[in-house]
């Protein structure tokens with residue numbers, strides 16, 4: 501297990517290789533069971549992509565998917581460690597029961613309500629303006645790490661008591677007993693489990709599900725110490741890693757999306773001057789089959805052809821990317837399917853005509869015989885070269901002609 505590193509791949513597979521009781525704090529923010537599409541605008545503004553957060557098969561399917569991942573989290577957490585599972589109304593009730601089963605009811609510490617303001621529209625119910633953080637410790641013993649946190653006194657408390665320590669109780673005559681003032685007390689009142697932190701981070705949001713740094717700061721400060729190992733197995737654009745680094749913790753990020761891994765590495769480099777290593781899982785057919793459409797397109801066009809992906813508009817017109825200018829700027833069409841046939845070849849030609857190219861690539865898992873025949877016909881009759889590449893060929897390094 502490497503620290504200060506980003507692992508690219510499915511967290512289940514990666515976590516299963518980590519040693520038991522090796523991590524101090526886990527924060528995880530899995531895709532919620534939310535059945536909605538996200539539009540992602542990456543930092544360079546050049547890419548506008550759909551990010552899929554869709555689960556087919558209902559909530560049971562989602563919980564079955566989460567369960568082995570949470571079991572791995574439990575296994576690798578140190579006895580003094582804690583875990584915070586970030587969720588919302590879609591699945592929080594189901595996840596609470598699952599967490600109780602895996603971590604034990606005794607180890608349940610808090611259900612933290614993260615309250616934010618957003619305009620949610622619709623007047624048939626109250627606005628849904630909070631997420632839930634399920635906080636569990638690995639064990640119930642008092643050696644577990646928890647650093648007391650304080651919050652500012654409310655205006656009404658300040659008005660009544662000023663900065664004095666709030667009373668510790670009442671005596672027999674009903675008179676207030678002032679509590680002793682310690683250094684800690686002067687910092688405020690012990691933090692409760694409702695956190696009012698703005699949803700949008702002060703920096704420009706890169707990613708619709710990006711969480712604000714102040715939220716992660718609280719969690720990491722409360723449940724780890726300098727030098728502790730903080731793990732985020734659904735790391736997105738790396739907020740946990742950035743905050744851990746700032747707070748002098750060691751960190752490990754995992755994300756299945758190659759694009760997310762690149763974004764978080766860039767963020768760490770640009771914001772903090774840290775160059776993390778990206779450790780990739782084995783790239784085989786199984787790995788590529790599991791990529792979502794957006795990452796599949798990036799894997800083909802950027803990772804394999806070293807080209808550029810098209811914007812959504814030209815993507816819709818049958819061109820998903822182009823090879824580097826230096827090698828001709830040829831159009832690439834990407835099909836995440838098997839047995840691609842003749843019709844795809846026919847539909848690709850008008851797209852090639854539009855960009856005035858006589859050569860182009862189509863990538864798919866496999867092609868039907870008719871596709872190869874059509875490619876030969878188009879070459880003979882029209883002088884157009886269409887190269888069919890299977891995913892396996894790309895994995896084996898056979899890319900451009």
Ligand SMILES: C[S@@+](CC[C@H](N)C(=O)[O-])C[C@H]1O[C@@H](n2cnc3c(N)ncnc32)[C@H](O)[C@@H]1O
Nearest residue numbers: 510511529709710711734736737739755756757
């Ligand atoms: C809700 S986002 C996390 C956002 C993150 N907290 C932030 O502040 O940027 C969920 C992330 O989980 C990743 N993911 C989904 N399935 C995964 C899996 N099986 N293994 C690793 N990462 C996965 C997605 O690629 C996505 O980046």
